[in-house]
Amino acid sequence: SQTIHQWPATLVQPVGSPLSLECTVEGTSNPNLYWYRQAAGRGLQLLFYSVGIGQISSEVPQNLSASRPQDRQFILSSKKLLLSDSGFYLCAWSGMTNQPQHFGDGTRLSIL
């Protein structure tokens, strides 16, 4: 069966520090991969998605970037975090078109 791993579960970072969140998927090949952010009391906002290695689409302008160095690995990064980057970050994967996305357990990021 397919599983998705996301870490760390919680992270506290100072403003201006770098960020690297990692997500890996097991049990499937060539998944579509996604990064979402959920702000307090809001829905999930799609940040990036990828349909293959090295292919990244950005949905909103922001201080973050994403990379997909391997088929089942998706990384969310920032060179210098802002206070507004605080939130709950979720990674997800899906198979073919019009298939449900399946989410990891998320990372709670707090910027001080």
Add this chain to the structure above:
Amino acid sequence: DQQVKQNSPSLSVQEGRISILNCDYTNSMFDYFLWYKKYPAEGPTFLISISSIKDKNEDGRFTVFLNKSAKHLSLHIVPSQPGDSAVYFCAASGDGNKLVFGAGTILRVKS
């Protein structure tokens, strides 16, 4: 521009009764709709989906209804159980990949 709206922030239901969660959308290009359930500090869990070629899909206690002319979908949970207490998100897709989510509805099932 909220393309997917869940106008009820919260809903409280007695155990054993029906829970009805509603969702409206504005983009007529959406053709695939999903409901997710989320507990605090966890990722959303997929519940049920429906394609725009259908108007109803059922899976156990969960049924999703789609009214394309009204651009409205609903999730019915019968009977409701205390373990159903969670945040429920409606989501929609028009390209088979990217999902647009509503803000969520908090469901509380009282025993």
